[in-house]
Amino acid sequence: MLPVPSEGACPTGSAGTSGGVSTQRDEDTALALYEALRTKDGIPREDLYSAADLDDAHVVRGWRRLHELGLIQVRDGVAEAVDPDAALARAMDGYQANAAEQLRSGVRLQRVTEALLTVYRPAVQRETSEVAVEFITGSRRKQRTRLDLTDAARESCGSMHPGPMPAIEVLEASLEHDRTIMARGIRSRAIYPISCLHSPKYARYLHDLADAGVEVRLVDHAPFDMLTFDRDAAVLAADPERPSEAVIVIRGAALMRSYLAVYEDCWLRGQTLARASATNAEDTEITTQERVIIRLMASGLSDDQIARKLGVHRRTVQRAVAKLMERLNATSRFEAGLKLANDAEFATTFAVQ
DSSP: OOOOOOTTOOOOSOTTOOHHHHHHHHHHHHHHHHHHHHHTTOEEGGGHHHHTTOOHHHHHHHHHHHHHHTOEEEETTEEEEOOHHHHHHHHHHHHHHHHHHHHHHHHHHHHHHHHIIIIIHHHHHHHHHTOEEEEEOSHHHHHHHHHHHHHHOSSEEEEEOOSOOOOHHHHHHHHHHHHHHHHTTOEEEEEEEGGGGGSHHHHHHHHHHHHTTOEEEEESOOSSOEEEETTTEEEEESSTTSTTSOEEEEESHHHHHHHHHHHHHHHHHSEEHHHHHHHHHHSOHHHHHHHHHHHHHHTTOOHHHHHHHHTSOHHHHHHHHHHHHHHHTOSSHHHHHHHHHHOHHHHHHHHHO
16 A cells, blocks of 8 residues: 655645646545545545545545645644635645745845845946056056156155166166155155165166165075065066066055065165175175175076076176186086085075175
8 A cells, every 4th residue: 555645745746647637637546535534524544545435545645636725734643624614724735835935035035135135236347446467568658657656656655676787877867856756755765776785877876865865785696677666566477587568557555565664674685875885895796796606606596587587697696606616626517506605605605695
């Protein structure tokens, strides 16, 4: 005997039926079972099959249909027919309860939507709008962008130049612009490679720059070209290996904090122009370059990479390396590195750097 579906079962359709004819048969079966239940004023569940005078499959389908309509219930193990009016009232109550819950859900959805669209999305958009990156090509447009950002600055401008240095005519024209900035009361800072002191014309330019009021620091090498304007914008080379090509303009505090931190780190590690000039007067050019080249060689950089970092020609680096090897009586860069590690004077110099 097939089990009778439990009272709480949720029917999903009549088994083995399809189409209008089968649906009508299920309705007829359900009606026959319903009339049997009303005639006998309830039937124990275990006697349902025999009492309804239907086969097992029909009883199951009839039960499902009556349960779907709310026309059957089980009390104390006895299946009873429910009056159609009562079933309709219960169905309406259920619909109203569902409708009320849907209304409450709709109100909740409306409130959530309003909060997301009017409060939180604008907050994210404001945060995003604070970050902007612009890619700029063309010499005239790049120059115009730099001038516009300089004119808009109100507190400070900073520059960092890893080298190689541009033509002295370019620097002299830039010096006039720096004097204009100083006249507006804008704080101006500049970071240059210490190798500039090895060239009389560039050393003279740095002193002219300082005389104009620009604060100058000198470092062994800077990581990349950068101009900063207040805490709002920065201009960087799009490709550090080819700084004369395209630039990117960065705006927004979220990005500027990181770039300003890099700038401040280089600034704190740099030497003042007076101190660097005094040190350069005491040491020969090759001694200054040796200190830098030792550190860069130890980092695994090639002659070309060291030249770019120092802002000098590759031949200058090769001559310095050759002189180091001669001084150490080394036949290879590897042997020079080993001897440098064991040489107390150079080891101390390297540790300081």
